[in-house]
Amino acid sequence: MAAIVSAGSTKYGKHDEKGARELFAEAFAEALEGARNLDPKRDIGAVFIGQMGSEYEYQAHSGSWAADYAGIPRTHAARVESACASGSTALRIALAGILSGQYDTVLVGGVEKMRNRGTGEVTLYLGEAGDFPMEIWNGLTFPGLFALMATAYMNRYGAKEEHLAKVAVKNHKHASMNPKAQYPQEITLEQALSSRVVAWPLKLYDCSPITDGASVVILTRPELAKKYTDTPVYITGFGHSTDYLGVYEREDMTWLEGARRASEAAYRMANVDVGDVDLFEVHDCFTIAEILLYEALGIARRGEGYKIIDEGLTYYDSKIPVNVSGGLKAKGHPVGATGVGQIYEIWLHLTERAGRRQVKGAEVGVTHNMGGSGASHNVFVLER
Numbered sequence: 001m002a003a004i005v006s007a008g009s010t011k012y013g014k015h016d017e018k019g020a021r022e023l024f025a026e027a028f029a030e031a032l033e034g035a036r037n038l039d040p041k042r043d044i045g046a047v048f049i050g051q052m053g054s055e056y057e058y059q060a061h062s063g064s065w066a067a068d069y070a071g072i073p074r075t076h077a078a079r080v081e082s083a084c085a086s087g088s089t090a091l092r093i094a095l096a097g098i099l100s101g102q103y104d105t106v107l108v109g110g111v112e113k114m115r116n117r118g119t120g121e122v123t124l125y126l127g128e129a130g131d132f133p134m135e136i137w138n139g140l141t142f143p144g145l146f147a148l149m150a151t152a153y154m155n156r157y158g159a160k161e162e163h164l165a166k167v168a169v170k171n172h173k174h175a176s177m178n179p180k181a182q183y184p185q186e187i188t189l190e191q192a193l194s195s196r197v198v199a200w201p202l203k204l205y206d207c208s209p210i211t212d213g214a215s216v217v218i219l220t221r222p223e224l225a226k227k228y229t230d231t232p233v234y235i236t237g238f239g240h241s242t243d244y245l246g247v248y249e250r251e252d253m254t255w256l257e258g259a260r261r262a263s264e265a266a267y268r269m270a271n272v273d274v275g276d277v278d279l280f281e282v283h284d285c286f287t288i289a290e291i292l293l294y295e296a297l298g299i300a301r302r303g304e305g306y307k308i309i310d311e312g313l314t315y316y317d318s319k320i321p322v323n324v325s326g327g328l329k330a331k332g333h334p335v336g337a338t339g340v341g342q343i344y345e346i347w348l349h350l351t352e353r354a355g356r357r358q359v360k361g362a363e364v365g366v367t368h369n370m371g372g373s374g375a376s377h378n379v380f381v382l383e384r
Contacts, residue, residue, distance in 0.1 A: 002098045003225035003232040004382070005218050006034035007344045012213035012332030013115075013182040019057055020113040023214035024049070025069045027109065031216045035228045038105075038218070045103035046076035048094050050086030050110035051336035053125050057113055066109055076103075083129035084285065085371030086110060087215070088339025088378035092240055094219055104221055110337035111214035122210050126335070129372035131246035143207055143286065145247050145373045147199035150288040153254040154201065159291070159306035161201045165192035166309045167287035168205040168329055174316055175326025177357035182211055182332030206287040208327075213334035215341035231351045237270025237381035239263060245375045258377040259296035259368060266366070267298075270381035274298040277381075278362040279321040279349055281342035283370035284329050290322065293368055297379070321359050324349070339369035339378060350384045 008030030010023050018026070032038065047067045054060035063077035080090035087110025094106040114122055127136035130145060140148075153159055169189055175181035187205060195204035218228070225232035241261035244250050250257070267273055274297065282297065284290035294305035299320055308314060314322035325331045325345040328338060346365035348354040363384045370377050 001222055002095050002219045002235050003222045004235065004343070004347055005220055005225055005228040005232055006031045007215070007217040007347045008034070009180055009215040009341055009344045010213050011180040012211050012334060015115070015212040018212070020051070020059070020062070020111045020214070021065055021069050023113065023212060024066055024109055024111045024216070027214040027216045028070050028107070031218050035218050038228050040071045043105050044070070044072055044075065044107050045105055046094070046097055047072065047107045047109070048078055048080055048090040050080050050088070050090035050339060051112060052081055052083055052086050052129070053112065053335070055125050056117055070107055082376050083371035084283065084335050085339055085369045085376045085378055086336040087341070088367070088369035088380070091217070091340060091343065091380070092238060092378055095235065095238060098219060098221055104224060106219045107216060108219060108340060109214060109216040110340035112334035112336040113212050114210050114334060115212045119210065134246050134248065141199065142373065143199040143202050146286040146288055147202045148247060149253050149292065150201050153288060153292070156254055157303040157306065161193060162189065163291065163306035163309055164201060164206050164287040165189055167284065167290050168192045170309065170315055171284065171323050171327040171329040174324050174357055175330035177355065178326050178331060181326040181330055182209055183330045184326070202286055202288070208285045208329050208333040211332035211334040213332060213337050213341070215337045215344045217340060217343050217347070233347050233350045234383050235380055236383050237266040237268070237272070239265025239269065239379045240377065242376045243374055245372065247373050254292065255302070256292050256296040256374045256377070258374055259293055259370065259379070262377040262379040263297045263368065266379040266381050270383070272364060272381060277364050277366050279324055279346065279359045280366045280368070281323060281325060281345050282327070282368040283338070284323055284327040285333060285370070287329065289370070290327065297366070297368060316357050316359055324354070324357050324359060339367070342367040342369060343380065343382070346382045350382060
């Protein structure tokens, strides 16, 4: 177990005036402000930063500059890459360092500067997270890969385009209450359904946007937490699993086996079951992904994920709140930052800082962060 003593995040969106370094520094400044008595040079033993692509700014070696911008240039620092799961993988490595006794306190960040490149370039870069020779070279994109999953799921279980659109409507509703969301406006079902097709059945509002942003958390050993805050949040369980890189290699493209394995490991470590969880932040890079994750994480039965969105059960004030931040869909998806940003959102709720979208009485939260088209998964259980 480890304790989160503070966290910070930039607004997600377009930041023409800031690069990855400045975004990371802004998120760290918020976290540092919330951690009393913490001196980075004295107390932080390591820095791990999730970042998928150095191509956006032609700047690699992110661990070194992140430590420098945190004010501790001579420390243990490294960049971690696991596609869209880079931030959560950095967190998992930091947890291992704390649990092993190597570090007392660790700074974990995630960052991506994407909006200074065109859509074609970004699509190509993100394609590196799939099976590039077999999928991308043969004409698939990430919207195309998830469209294949969606059409297979719709054919097998009877879901409709309306169910995908209802995920987008819900997440935009949540984002409208999140001042750090990229698209904080509500949309109607009609708007979602009539938006232009990207890769059928996925339309514009079914797809997460291209985003700049950074998020950070400060972790420490539980016995040290009260030194830095009166409201620590504990990571009591975590699980990780990989799967075949290519969607075509998997037995069933309508099922995220890695998410199932990772979530079951996290629940087991934390000694909770899905019914104990008060809110979830899941990797809705496309609306079909959220529906598939309802099933893989145990929120819904296999083949019935679309039914709970029909019933409105996953709104912030309903039975099973999911993606109260707005999710990747509307909050934004700065790839390397996403996993840490999910932790930030749960931390806000468990410390009652989430404002209008606060899930009342939240005591247990779960995050799920996915790399590529489901080739890597990290799940964390957080408790008040």
